[in-house]
Amino acid sequence: MSNMVRYTPVVTLYVFLACGAIQAAPTSCEGLAKLALPATTLKTAESVPAGSFTPPGNGPIANLPAFCRVAGMIKPSADSDVEFEVWMPSTGWNGKFEGIGNGGYAGSIGYGAMGAAVAHGYATASTDTGHHAGTTDAAWALGHPEKVTDFGYRAIHETADKAKAIIRAFYGDPVKRAYFSSCSNGGRQALMEAQRYPADYDGIIAGAPAYYWTHLLTAAMWDMTATLNDPASYIPASKLPAIEGAALQACDALDGVKDGVIDDPTMCHFTPSTLLCKGADSDSCLTAPQVAALEKIYSGAHNVKGDQVFPGFSPGGEAGGTGWGGWITGAAREKSLQHAFGTNFFEYMLYSDAKWDYHTFSVDRDMKVADDSLAGKLNATNPDLKKFKDRGGKLIMYHGWSDAAIPPVATVNYYKNVVSKMGAKDTSSFVRLFMVPGMQHCGGGPGPNVFGQGAVTGGDPEHDVDAALHRWVEAGKAPEQIIATRYKGLAPSSGVARTRPLCRYPQVAKWNGTGSSDDAANFTCTDRGVAAK
Numbered sequence: 001m002s003n004m005v006r007y008t009p010v011v012t013l014y015v016f017l018a019c020g021a022i023q024a025a026p027t028s029c030e031g032l033a034k035l036a037l038p039a040t041t042l043k044t045a046e047s048v049p050a051g052s053f054t055p056p057g058n059g060p061i062a063n064l065p066a067f068c069r070v071a072g073m074i075k076p077s078a079d080s081d082v083e084f085e086v087w088m089p090s091t092g093w094n095g096k097f098e099g100i101g102n103g104g105y106a107g108s109i110g111y112g113a114m115g116a117a118v119a120h121g122y123a124t125a126s127t128d129t130g131h132h133a134g135t136t137d138a139a140w141a142l143g144h145p146e147k148v149t150d151f152g153y154r155a156i157h158e159t160a161d162k163a164k165a166i167i168r169a170f171y172g173d174p175v176k177r178a179y180f181s182s183c184s185n186g187g188r189q190a191l192m193e194a195q196r197y198p199a200d201y202d203g204i205i206a207g208a209p210a211y212y213w214t215h216l217l218t219a220a221m222w223d224m225t226a227t228l229n230d231p232a233s234y235i236p237a238s239k240l241p242a243i244e245g246a247a248l249q250a251c252d253a254l255d256g257v258k259d260g261v262i263d264d265p266t267m268c269h270f271t272p273s274t275l276l277c278k279g280a281d282s283d284s285c286l287t288a289p290q291v292a293a294l295e296k297i298y299s300g301a302h303n304v305k306g307d308q309v310f311p312g313f314s315p316g317g318e319a320g321g322t323g324w325g326g327w328i329t330g331a332a333r334e335k336s337l338q339h340a341f342g343t344n345f346f347e348y349m350l351y352s353d354a355k356w357d358y359h360t361f362s363v364d365r366d367m368k369v370a371d372d373s374l375a376g377k378l379n380a381t382n383p384d385l386k387k388f389k390d391r392g393g394k395l396i397m398y399h400g401w402s403d404a405a406i407p408p409v410a411t412v413n414y415y416k417n418v419v420s421k422m423g424a425k426d427t428s429s430f431v432r433l434f435m436v437p438g439m440q441h442c443g444g445g446p447g448p449n450v451f452g453q454g455a456v457t458g459g460d461p462e463h464d465v466d467a468a469l470h471r472w473v474e475a476g477k478a479p480e481q482i483i484a485t486r487y488k489g490l491a492p493s494s495g496v497a498r499t500r501p502l503c504r505y506p507q508v509a510k511w512n513g514t515g516s517s518d519d520a521a522n523f524t525c526t527d528r529g530v531a532a533k
Helices: 009-018 030-034 111-119 145-171 185-196 213-228 237-255 288-299 337-350 363-378 386-390 408-422 424-428 465-475
Strands: 040-048 051-053 061-064 067-074 082-089 096-100 123-127 177-183 203-207 308-310 394-400 431-436 481-487 496-503 508-511 523-526
Touching: 030 040, 030 145, 061 111, 067 145, 082 111, 082 145, 096 111, 096 145, 111 123, 123 145, 145 177, 145 185, 145 363, 177 185, 177 465, 185 203, 185 394, 203 465, 213 288, 213 308, 213 337, 213 363, 237 508, 337 363, 394 408, 394 465, 408 424, 408 431, 431 496, 496 508, 496 523
Parallel strands: 096 123, 096 177, 177 203, 203 394, 394 431
Antiparallel strands: 040 067, 051 061, 067 082, 082 123, 481 496, 508 523
């Protein structure tokens, strides 16, 4: 038989379509219900009129343009049930696609972010990653390893893939640019996309990424055992203001501006023992067991040899908002978010044992089991981003220095690993990291913490990280700094309290010494260490 490859007309047509050589005719919204996609069932294809729309199980979203809504399910495995939705503006599509990420253990579609995207002219998609549950609930993983795979990386990729096909069928044109922006577990999803599926997105924003999932949840258990195994070690939320106050007293002024924010906690050498009660126990001091627990939280998880296996939390921002009272200490014993995330991971994802007792936790033993069993599904630690770079991808990471959910130094470590793997010059050409002084988990906190993160806002590139990414991808202008804002109240209408430049890591913002220290115009991005002099 001849070795010559023979192409049938059907195969030839597929090749031309895949390469974009043939422009397909647009399909009506309702007609999309008949679109055949691999391992996918499309359940809904409907035209939604402009105005208010109430998605399934959610409240109404107002001020939406007319759009086409497609909802379906993807089954990449026999035990997969990945629900997803695609929303596409009926008119005025900007040619772009915005993927929406998930926080926590996912379990729901991000309708709010989808509404913001479609309102700004984007086609958009979101997924529940294969299960229905609250963000701290991982019981769905019990006995379902394929669902863990879907949560880990498969559902986000499958959704992007199917969404692009639906968008192309609806408009008759392919997506011109694709973007993904999310925080926390969504930041982990973002890095997973850049590492595993570099062709899915042209621009990616990874905020406070939970990329080292197995070690992050190990560290959560470390903190729990430090504060809960001995009842005397528990630190009540009522003592957090004293801890934050002592940290600020030690380190706030190191950057030359005393403003209630520690700009660079890595330069801070706060000693918890300074809070040791000299007399009776009170909310203004710590007992000896509480001091020991606090030192462990700051130092990070260590193995039996004394080696750090995950960074600790940074001083500053312990009280208020989404600080330690919610994440680490909780409103009461065993009521913290760390407790919820940590126990759910080890009980349901790792050991498939709802009766697993965290009091038996061992860093060395349980982290090894987690790494051996689930690192390949859940961790996005690969620093080799060459394929993403080579196809022109751009990546922006950000993390708040006062984050009480994910230690900010972990993101710095990943960035350094990328630099080590790819070289400083190559990394600089497609990756930017912005550390945010005083910001807690994905937002909030005492520092300027609003810079367009988390959703398409249509802002300007100087103050909006999403707009800065788009300009980098589409115009080749890399962001050197982004101006963050702190408002007097929750809404911009309350007025601006303070602005501050977020500098491209490893630089930090240094006050020029004149003018208001609440005005970003009076700061210059400079090398770390110089700002402290």
